[in-house]
Amino acid sequence: MARWEPNARDRLERAALALFAEHGYDATTVNEIADRAGLTKSTFFRHFADKREVLFGGQDVLSQRFSDAIRATAPAATIGACLAAALESAAPAFTPERHDLALQRRAIIAATSELRERELLKRAGLSSAIADALRARGADDTTARLAAELGVLAFSTAFAHWAAPKNRQPYTEIAHTALRDLQARAAALGSEADLRA
Amino acid sequence: MARWEPNARDRLERAALALFAEHGYDATTVNEIADRAGLTKSTFFRHFADKREVLFGGQDVLSQRFSDAIRATAPAATIGACLAAALESAAPAFTPERHDLALQRRAIIAATSELRERELLKRAGLSSAIADALRARGADDTTARLAAELGVLAFSTAFAHWAAPKNRQPYTEIAHTALRDLQARAAALGSEADLRA
DNA sequence: CTAAGTGATGACACCCAGTCCCATCACGCG
DNA sequence: CGCGTGATGGGACTGGGTGTCATCACTTAG
Numbered sequence: 001m002a003r004w005e006p007n008a009r010d011r012l013e014r015a016a017l018a019l020f021a022e023h024g025y026d027a028t029t030v031n032e033i034a035d036r037a038g039l040t041k042s043t044f045f046r047h048f049a050d051k052r053e054v055l056f057g058g059q060d061v062l063s064q065r066f067s068d069a070i071r072a073t074a075p076a077a078t079i080g081a082c083l084a085a086a087l088e089s090a091a092p093a094f095t096p097e098r099h100d101l102a103l104q105r106r107a108i109i110a111a112t113s114e115l116r117e118r119e120l121l122k123r124a125g126l127s128s129a130i131a132d133a134l135r136a137r138g139a140d141d142t143t144a145r146l147a148a149e150l151g152v153l154a155f156s157t158a159f160a161h162w163a164a165p166k167n168r169q170p171y172t173e174i175a176h177t178a179l180r181d182l183q184a185r186a187a188a189l190g191s192e193a194d195l196r197a
Numbered sequence: 198m199a200r201w202e203p204n205a206r207d208r209l210e211r212a213a214l215a216l217f218a219e220h221g222y223d224a225t226t227v228n229e230i231a232d233r234a235g236l237t238k239s240t241f242f243r244h245f246a247d248k249r250e251v252l253f254g255g256q257d258v259l260s261q262r263f264s265d266a267i268r269a270t271a272p273a274a275t276i277g278a279c280l281a282a283a284l285e286s287a288a289p290a291f292t293p294e295r296h297d298l299a300l301q302r303r304a305i306i307a308a309t310s311e312l313r314e315r316e317l318l319k320r321a322g323l324s325s326a327i328a329d330a331l332r333a334r335g336a337d338d339t340t341a342r343l344a345a346e347l348g349v350l351a352f353s354t355a356f357a358h359w360a361a362p363k364n365r366q367p368y369t370e371i372a373h374t375a376l377r378d379l380q381a382r383a384a385a386l387g388s389e390a391d392l393r394a
Numbered sequence: 395c396t397a398a399g400t401g402a403t404g405a406c407a408c409c410c411a412g413t414c415c416c417a418t419c420a421c422g423c424g
Numbered sequence: 425c426g427c428g429t430g431a432t433g434g435g436a437c438t439g440g441g442t443g444t445c446a447t448c449a450c451t452t453a454g
Contacts, residue, residue: 187387
């Protein structure tokens with residue numbers, strides 16, 4: 001199928017990550033990324049809509065996985081079970097080998113508000129994917145949106161813990177405890193039982 | 198105090214809103230905005246860090262209000278009461294006269310992903326302002342973040358309802374019912390009682 | 395074996411957002 | 425009246441992003 005080097009997109013992603021880590025996001029130009037990948041600016045923008053997008057390649061795949069996982073759960077499952085299934089479906093992206101890459105990527109994103117902004121857009125995409133999937137199985141709009149926010153919050157805190165420098169705990173474990181924790185807080189928030197001050 | 202026309206910033210905002218509504222966000226140049234306001238590109242960027250920012254002038258004020266409102270609630274108040282106070286503090290921004298402006302602004306933002314992205318950043322700012330204020334009064338990290346998300350969700354749905362074309366209901370009313378509704382759903386989500394399918 | 399076709403790439407021109415630097419002008423103040 | 429301050433104007437410059445057209449690698453029809 002593939003002619004030339006079939007890895008163009010991958011090479012661009014790797015080159016970008018390396019250069020961003022080396023000189024920072026703002027200080028590296030798209031031309032430099034393309035040069036290091038042995039390509040040109042034109043080709044870069046044929047593979048990525050944005051300079052930012054080169055760091056968020058996997059996010060759309062993730063939305064699809066979340067959506068599929070929820071749609072595949074048993075009709076009788078609770079919403080909590082749906083969220084758990086969604087979080088689990090992301091596990092393949094969090095193998096120990098990718099740990100260092102994720103760490104590096106996180107540092108780059110945290111350093112530039114332009115990238116944090118894009119991350120929020122991707123996160124919103126995840127949220128609406130979850131909400132849509134929940135609505136498709138009968139949840140009302142308000143519940144679907146709230147549950148989706150809760151799921152995304154669980155996911156991002158789980159990811160943050162997993163990507164922490166010295167973490168060795170597997171992702172799924174972290175994700176489940178994060179979700180359970182949030183559900184407990186939601187119950188308390190709703191009933192206003194133990195809320196201090 | 199002010200020399201020249203003291204309204205430079207306001208004029209730029211009005212000019213931008215008018216031109217965006219007329220030709221769309223992408224099709225209008227910063228130069229065109231500045232020209233209509235009787236100013237120049239240099240001056241535009243001296244008042245706004247971004248082309249986008251010209252549409253989000255009030256957001257930082259809002260964060261401050263939310264934060265202050267929460268810090269001003271009685272120490273014995275529940276978190277739900279804190280959120281209600283925060284939502285109420287935004288009321289001055291939602292007078293009937295501003296209704297049409299808000300409607301126009303919303304349409305412009307909805308039409309351009311670049312602007313939706315910026316809106317998410319502002320919303321995240323609101324969320325962390327709320328979370329910080331809650332943490333400051335003793336809430337634990339997880340609860341603070343979840344409650345903040347819930348508050349922002351209530352705020353944005355309330356705003357959407359208030360800004361709807363044919364709405365005449367006052368903002369505070371809408372906001373309170375939105376918040377109460379979300380709290381009820383949170384309770385259900387936490388206890389997994391009535392969650393269907 | 396060759397010629398047409400296809401798809402990824404390169405090269406180049408172009409527009410505009412955003413940054414810098416410096417000149418200028420309006421006003422208050424001594 | 426002269427000076428300092430602060431907002432503005434102007435112009436040069438970088439880099440992201442969009443086009444268009446030529447080119448080259450490889451496939452497939454003939």
